[in-house]
Amino acid sequence: MRVVMIGSGYVGLVSGACLADFGHRVICVDKSPDKIDALERGEVPIFEPGLEQIIAQNTTAGRLGFSLDLPRAVADADVVFIAVGTPSRRGDGHADLSYVYAAAREIAAAVTGFTVVVTKSTVPVGTGDEIERIFRDEFPEKDIVVVSNPEFLREGAAITDFKRPDRIVIGTDDERAIDIMREVYRPLYLNEAPLYFCERRTSELIKYAANAFLAMKITFINEIADLCEQLGADVQKVAKGIGMDKRIGDKFLHAGPGYGGSCFPKDTLALVKTAQDHNSPLRLIETTVAINDNRKRAMGRKVIAACGGAVRGKKVALLGLTFKPNTDDMRDAPSITIVQALLDAGADVHVFDPEGMEAAKSVLGPVTYGDSPYAIVDGAEAVVVVTEWEEFRALDFRELKARMAKPVIVDLRNIYKPEEMVKYGFSHFPIGKRITKA
Structure with missing residues (x-):
């Protein structure tokens, strides 16, 4: 054809x-x-x-x-x-x-x-x-x-x-x-x-409804993660436990710093506006949008808290910038808000991403770009995992610790096991789990 x-x-x-x-x-x-x-x-x-x-x-x-x-x-x-x-x-x-x-x-x-x-x-x-x-x-x-x-x-x-x-x-x-x-x-x-x-109108709505539901699912598990931190529970185990229920499923139940990308942010907002215009407000989706926006800002505060409550004059290294791995897309990425929060607090921010750094240069403030994970951690007071790229899962933690000023990892994607981090002498600040300190 x-x-x-x-x-x-x-x-x-x-x-x-x-x-x-x-x-x-x-x-x-x-x-x-x-x-x-x-x-x-x-x-x-x-x-x-x-x-x-x-x-x-x-x-x-x-x-x-x-x-x-x-x-x-x-x-x-x-x-x-x-x-x-x-x-x-x-x-x-x-x-x-x-x-x-x-x-x-x-x-x-x-x-x-x-x-x-x-x-x-x-x-x-x-x-x-x-x-x-x-x-x-x-x-x-x-x-x-x-x-x-x-x-x-x-x-x-x-x-x-x-x-x-x-x-x-x-x-x-x-x-x-x-x-x-x-x-x-x-x-x-x-x-x-x-x-x-x-019908054509049904088809148009299916797309928005699907994205809104998935965004809501992500936001749900992120709020459960916050509760886990207060109660001493483990959000990954909670997610596995509820995801085994076929009515719920295990997809989009990974707690993290909030959703971003080219679809979920704009599509949830557009659906909310359409519903409001037709006098049929979608309260769940409205709340999802608000929670997700607030969560990205909260991640900046989480990093600052892991650094002792202040980052002025301190070097902070970010691993990953794109909204998800295997893309160079920076649209509405949580890293944008996290970086801005750290810059506003006076941090010296160094970043590395396998594919997204060119795109990041047009949306991030005055940060320093490195050519490898190790290049950005020299003298850092904390390493923050923002995007779960595969290459970040098998880092040489001995070298990482030797290069850092303080062995602190803020794991916003829960890609490391707390017991492993303790073994290598790191203080580990995950999402929806107990903090373990070296």
Whole structure:
């Protein structure tokens, strides 16, 4: 099939590359000349395990291309996906749909013949209706069907998620569009990928409801972690105990410094705003958003407390900056708030992240960047684990301790066992567990 992906950011690039890997002919369109030039040179602008190889293989095979020319790309397309950004709108928290509507108008002006236009961007309920109205009012002669097909990609595991999905949600009741969408995802049939067809508005809400529920689950276990610290319980064991219940499940029950990234913060806020506008407030999600914001600030205070209550003039080393491992995404990462709290308190902050330091430079204040975990800990009064990268799990603790001014580890991801830290002479400050001091 002739597929066009409008937007070559995270969702568009991963989706376009995977569809090309299925055998479709795919063109990824973007307005950034620098991005398109880089992609044509084989340079992938985001870090996602496996993506660079898939892009290289499919560009070489001639199935995947990149373009700045939207009208030419979509003119003969069978299906056009809109995968542009929908950031939180400045001032009110609603999703900014200006890029979606602009793309829709450009697509409608250029397509010829019957075309399916698919919103893969995360959009509020009713966005498909508005796109359809734009097409009907401004381009009445065009034969276009608008479909909702939200993405459910986890950064760091996006290739696997696309090729082995839990479900593929498709919102349309148009039989021609249903046939097209079945053909788009036909290569997944051998994996028994569950295609779930529903109304377009239902499809749009499924995406928001899923992200809000997962964000709420994370926030729940974070609050239980706080209670564990007060009661002398172990949050990891609590999470395991409740996660064994199949009605609850063990996913997203890892206590930490709060959720971040490109989806949960903006999607929970957008859902809250949509619900308020329709006089159906979502109190649980409103509280989830507030708790998560407060938690990030509380993590800064936790680090300061571990350093004896003051960090002015002290060196503090942070391991990990991205909101999760296996990505270079710094959007709404807890590290941003933690670093700012430490800087405000007068700390000398040194940081290291395997992939996120370039992105971090545009959002962090005056910190010092190091090229390894060991390079940033010389003379440090505390090491703070902010992101659970695999390489942080097997550090040489003897060398770490020898380099530090004080052997203090603030383990915001619970990747170390307290008994191991005591053995190496560290004071260990975990999340939702007893503090163990050397």
